Amino acid sequence: MPKKLVSFWGKGGVGKTTLSSAVAVSLSKMGYRTYLLSSDFVPSLQDVLGVELSREPLELSENLVVDQLFEEKVIEMWKERFGEEVYRVASSIFPVGREIIDYVAGAPGIVEEFTLYYIYELYRNEDFDVLVWDTMATGGGLRMLRIEKEFYDHLGEAVKLYLRVKGVIDRIRTGSEDPLKLIESWRELAQKVLDFLRGSHHVASLVSRSLPVDYYVATRVYRELLEFGIPVKMLFVNMVSGSAEENLYFKKFYDSFGEKLTLLRVPRVDPSPRGIDSLSKLLEKNDVDTILSLLEG
Numbered sequence: 001m002p003k004k005l006v007s008f009w010g011k012g013g014v015g016k017t018t019l020s021s022a023v024a025v026s027l028s029k030m031g032y033r034t035y036l037l038s039s040d041f042v043p044s045l046q047d048v049l050g051v052e053l054s055r056e057p058l059e060l061s062e063n064l065v066v067d068q069l070f071e072e073k074v075i076e077m078w079k080e081r082f083g084e085e086v087y088r089v090a091s092s093i094f095p096v097g098r099e100i101i102d103y104v105a106g107a108p109g110i111v112e113e114f115t116l117y118y119i120y121e122l123y124r125n126e127d128f129d130v131l132v133w134d135t136m137a138t139g140g141g142l143r144m145l146r147i148e149k150e151f152y153d154h155l156g157e158a159v160k161l162y163l164r165v166k167g168v169i170d171r172i173r174t175g176s177e178d179p180l181k182l183i184e185s186w187r188e189l190a191q192k193v194l195d196f197l198r199g200s201h202h203v204a205s206l207v208s209r210s211l212p213v214d215y216y217v218a219t220r221v222y223r224e225l226l227e228f229g230i231p232v233k234m235l236f237v238n239m240v241s242g243s244a245e246e247n248l249y250f251k252k253f254y255d256s257f258g259e260k261l262t263l264l265r266v267p268r269v270d271p272s273p274r275g276i277d278s279l280s281k282l283l284e285k286n287d288v289d290t291i292l293s294l295l296e297g
Contacts, residue, residue: 010207012137028064
């Protein structure tokens with residue numbers, strides 16, 4: 001099977017972490033080398049898996065590595081990767097010290113923007129068959145995409161502005177490196193990350209419950225992901241207990257998405273699955289086979 005990225009999108013409380021973990025566990029038990037990553041900064045992955053997670057990836061079982069991104073860890077990784085470049089650009093234009101690195105690291109959007117870069121690099125460099133990505137709850141997940149696109153658009157304008165005032169910058173520059181090259185490299189990288197998320201290797205999945213608010217949120221998320229050029233292929237309707245209201249909204253899901261997406265109906269389980277054994281039983285064999293057919297297609 002070609003290397004794949006499977007992402008899970010949805011509002012808080014719909015069981016996104018549980019389902020992404022169940023898919024990762026099922027794939028690993030079938031022999032696929034699976035990397036489960038959660039970028040939800042209100043972490044519940046360790047509760048779902050029943051293990052203590054640290055800042056480093058954990059090999060939980062054969063073929064399964066799990067990784068919880070913490071906000072502080074993301075900021076530190078951003079400093080390691082981009083801090084020096086930011087300093088070189090800023091100090092070439094303005095008389096600033098290295099404190100500019102910490103200042104920029106705390107700017108709104110840096111964590112979300114770097115999270116996408118981290119996933120991009122992880123997919124390119126780590127040895128696995130499937131990367132299962134538990135995204136932030138709806139607002140944070142879509143914010144990541146908006147920031148990445150705005151970052152790309154903004155840097156495009158920054159290059160144009162730099163070219164217009166290059167003569168002035170040359171006179172006041174204190175460093176020896178041309179900031180234009182670094183700015184352009186950031187713009188190109190932001191575009192690569194967006195293109196990566198839009199690729200055919202990416203199987204984006206919605207997670208929802210069969211309830212009114214969840215239905216409308218899922219509809220909005222589906223529309224916004226398509227606007228970013230990210231193809232959505234699966235919809236998990238989770239925690240279904242069979243009430244009249246749930247049946248009504250499941251029909252609405254089917255009418256809205258039945259011809260567009262693969263719909264998987266997941267029953268409510270009490271208590272919620274916790275640990276590898278429970279997670280491996282959450283999805284029916286037919287559901288796992290359906291997921292595999294999408295991954296292999």
